[in-house]
């Protein structure tokens with residue numbers, strides 16, 4: 001059996017953050033989150049089930065990754081393989097090639113787009129007629145934020161439940177990504193969350209505060225209140241990082257602080273610019289489309305900022321016509 005699918009998916013940025021998991025199996029977030037799926041940054045994954053292989057073959061950005069290097073990827077593939085028509089589908093294994101046109105594993109949410117693309121490609125190529133909720137569940141177990149990238153626009157993840165809250169055109173918004181490193185982050189989000197919950201004196205405060213910030217942000221989004229969304233998104237990111245700092249986890253670099261300074265300077269000039277930061281040193285800046293050019297120029301002049309990517313609310317993961325993965329240097333294009 002050889003069946004192939006090519007899927008594209010985009011990362012998402014959480015406006016209200018998820019940080020911390022529920023006890024037990026299943027990779028279930030401890031707090032609700034609300035994200036926006038980003039066009040302009042793209043993961044492209046080609047997957048085929050091939051009876052001629054002795055194990056899955058997983059190639060990320062041109063480099064072969066062994067089972068031990070990508071255990072969650074292999075676990076997802078094993079799970080889908082067990083569901084292949086005819087049990088293990090004539091002993092087929094997956095041949096996967098995936099590429100990101102943005103830095104991998106440095107807090108730019110490549111795991112979100114990566115696991116969303118992988119879950120959709122693996123099930124599509126297998127001919128499984130799973131609905132998007134079931135595919136999102138599979139993706140969530142690889143990386144919880146990946147469940148959100150199955151959907152476009154503004155998306156809520158609450159426990160195991162994931163659903164779109166508003167379409168991509170609900171709130172005119174540009175996300176400027178100030179890239180501050182091309183390197184992989186030192187502490188992945190799973191370890192970072194575990195360390196934070198074990199060691200931070202502020203863990204309880206975060207777990208209590210995050211759902212309130214989330215509810216307020218959701219209301220601001222539904223009211224199309226750009227400044228409310230921005231203010232609450234920045235508050236959520238700051239609270240998450242304050243909690244992580246309490247456990248000794250510093251995801252920021254000097255460039256992160258510089259970029260935060262630029263965002264504050266912009267606000268002082270009357271530009272509605274708001275920062276959010278994930279498990280890495282990059283700063284994502286929310287602005288209205290009309291302010292994007294000026295804000296981008298300011299970020300590009302900021303010490304330590306290597307380049308600035310521009311993203312807008314975009315589509316969920318989807319299958320596309322089969323063609324070889326393509327790397328687009330520099331500027332991110334879908």
Ligand code: PMV
Pocket residue numbers: 013014016017018019033109111112143144145146189190277278279
């Ligand atoms: O789903 P993960 O393991 O990539 O963790 C996501 C963690 C944050 O990006 C910091 C927050 C979020 O809700 O996306």
